[in-house]
Amino acid sequence: MRKPIIAGNWKMNNTQKEAVELITALKPRLKDVGKTEVVVCVPYTCIEKVKKAVRGSKIKVGAENVAWADKGAFTGEISAAMLKEVGAEYVIIGHSERRQYFGETDESVNKRTVQALKNDLKPIVCIGETLDEREEGKTNAVLKTQIEGAFAGFTQDDIKKVVIAYEPVWAIGTGKTATSEQANESIKFIRKTLAKLFTRPVANKVRIQYGGSMNAKNAHELMSMSDIDGGLIGGASLKAEDFEKVVKFNG
Ligand code: PEP
Numbered sequence: 497m498r499k500p501i502i503a504g505n506w507k508m509n510n511t512q513k514e515a516v517e518l519i520t521a522l523k524p525r526l527k528d529v530g531k532t533e534v535v536v537c538v539p540y541t542c543i544e545k546v547k548k549a550v551r552g553s554k555i556k557v558g559a560e561n562v563a564w565a566d567k568g569a570f571t572g573e574i575s576a577a578m579l580k581e582v583g584a585e586y587v588i589i590g591h592s593e594r595r596q597y598f599g600e601t602d603e604s605v606n607k608r609t610v611q612a613l614k615n616d617l618k619p620i621v622c623i624g625e626t627l628d629e630r631e632e633g634k635t636n637a638v639l640k641t642q643i644e645g646a647f648a649g650f651t652q653d654d655i656k657k658v659v660i661a662y663e664p665v666w667a668i669g670t671g672k673t674a675t676s677e678q679a680n681e682s683i684k685f686i687r688k689t690l691a692k693l694f695t696r697p698v699a700n701k702v703r704i705q706y707g708g709s710m711n712a713k714n715a716h717e718l719m720s721m722s723d724i725d726g727g728l729i730g731g732a733s734l735k736a737e738d739f740e741k742v743v744k745f746n747g
Contacts, residue, residue, distance in 0.1 A: 544583060588728070591663075
């Protein structure tokens with residue numbers, strides 16, 4: 497039985513003051529979340545404050561990226577050890593916005609994920625096809641390439657520590673959600689690909705989220721699908737009321 501995981505991705509939103517206000521509003525709303533694991537992935541500058549603000553709650557804190565090197569001449573990068581130091585537990589890697597605007601590749605996603613695991617950070621690795629790729633019938637081929645690239649050289653133990661977020665690029669921030677069947681079908685394909693690489697029992701242990709305009713209205717249906725284990729939530733994670741409803745997808 498895989499434990500559901502709902503993670504907010506704040507992206508480049510919230511100053512420290514706004515971050516603390518949002519967590520203060522979320523805490524009483526997320527007192528009773530059952531067995532669902534709840535994470536907020538926040539800008540680097542907010543991690544330490546948010547970590548303090550979530551004290552006394554079950555909310556976990558993550559970052560939105562991590563460097564692929566330990567340390568050194570990499571201006572603007574933040575290492576896994578630095579994230580650990582300020583209290584991050586999770587880290588998003590390979591988000592489509594990083595791939596689209598900052599040139600990240602499956603190879604850099606692989607190296608960043610290795611760094612995260614080496615430093616005991618839990619990676620949330622994002623994969624997903626563009627609209628053109630889906631319309632050209634290439635969805636599965638794209639997902640297979642991304643999986644093989646991101647997890648090259650991984651052991652069975654490594655992959656069990658990873659959360660994968662299936663995020664069709666055309667559904668992110670657009671208000672267009674994949675239907676629950678489309679999302680489940682792609683996630684089943686991801687699991688099948690993992691089974692080929694790491695064995696079926698291992699693949700069955702890996703948690704796979706859906707991400708892409710998931711909100712209060714569609715969370716229940718998406719989460720009731722066989723292979724969807726959680727959600728990576730952008731827009732709807734920025735308002736306490738909306739995020740609460742997604743986290744409490746069971747009503
Ligand atoms: C995301 O940024 O990962 C995301 C899914 O965004 P949104 O929920 O706004 O589509």
